[in-house]
Amino acid sequence: MNATRTTPYAGTTSHGLGGARTARLTPLAVVGAPALMALYGGIRLLPGSREPGPGWTTGHAAMFAGLLLFAPLLLALRRLLAPGGTTAGRFAAGAALGTAVTGLACSLTQIGIDLVVGLTAADGAEQSRMFDRVQDVPGVLPAVYQVGPLLFHVGLLALLTAAAAGRSRALRWWSPVLVLLGTLASGADLAFVPVAAACYLLALAPLARPAGAPGAVVPA
Numbered sequence: 001m002n003a004t005r006t007t008p009y010a011g012t013t014s015h016g017l018g019g020a021r022t023a024r025l026t027p028l029a030v031v032g033a034p035a036l037m038a039l040y041g042g043i044r045l046l047p048g049s050r051e052p053g054p055g056w057t058t059g060h061a062a063m064f065a066g067l068l069l070f071a072p073l074l075l076a077l078r079r080l081l082a083p084g085g086t087t088a089g090r091f092a093a094g095a096a097l098g099t100a101v102t103g104l105a106c107s108l109t110q111i112g113i114d115l116v117v118g119l120t121a122a123d124g125a126e127q128s129r130m131f132d133r134v135q136d137v138p139g140v141l142p143a144v145y146q147v148g149p150l151l152f153h154v155g156l157l158a159l160l161t162a163a164a165a166g167r168s169r170a171l172r173w174w175s176p177v178l179v180l181l182g183t184l185a186s187g188a189d190l191a192f193v194p195v196a197a198a199c200y201l202l203a204l205a206p207l208a209r210p211a212g213a214p215g216a217v218v219p220a
Contacts, residue, residue, distance in 0.1 A: 027208040097155065171206055
């Protein structure tokens with residue numbers, strides 16, 4: 001069987017209603033997740049957006065929604081790797097998905113805390129004190145702000161790399177490379193979040209091709 005396919009993305013045929021719902025959400029998520037990331041990054045550059053107020057709330061709400069849209073993207077990537085392959089390969093793909101979902105949950109918790117603090121703090125000084133109290137809780141700083149969110153990027157990169165270099169070759173080599181570059185850029189400075197969003201959009205774009213379109217990806 002040819003490892004590289006150009007037939008429609010048909011992940012819904014063997015994965016039931018859950019797969020069908022995820023497949024319908026995937027094109028929206030491919031565009032929506034990076035767009036909402038970029039909106040957060042753009043708002044963050046505006047004066048006053050880093051203190052309690054409309055800018056803080058709008059930006060973080062956009063980021064929260066953008067992160068939620070990564071859930072169907074992770075499931076779509078996992079389904080590309082699910083059929084065929086070895087038991088070890090399927091286990092590795094499941095482990096990568098679990099890692100990404102755990103990191104995504106940590107990232108959502110972080111943004112959720114940011115939203116609550118921004119909505120309840122009266123000013124920047126109180127906001128800083130509230131963050132200090134939250135981060136002083138044992139385990140919160142590494143789990144929610146330091147190590148936990150990194151697991152999302154590790155798991156996402158693992159899924160993309162497997163889809164690009166594994167047996168299915170469902171994605172091209174530049175998909176994980178673009179996500180890595182975007183992640184490193186935003187990690188170096190949050191001012192580059194819009195750049196990271198553009199990288200993510202280009203990397204994930206093949207998942208959005210409609211059924212019947214040339215080059216649309218399907219599970220191997």
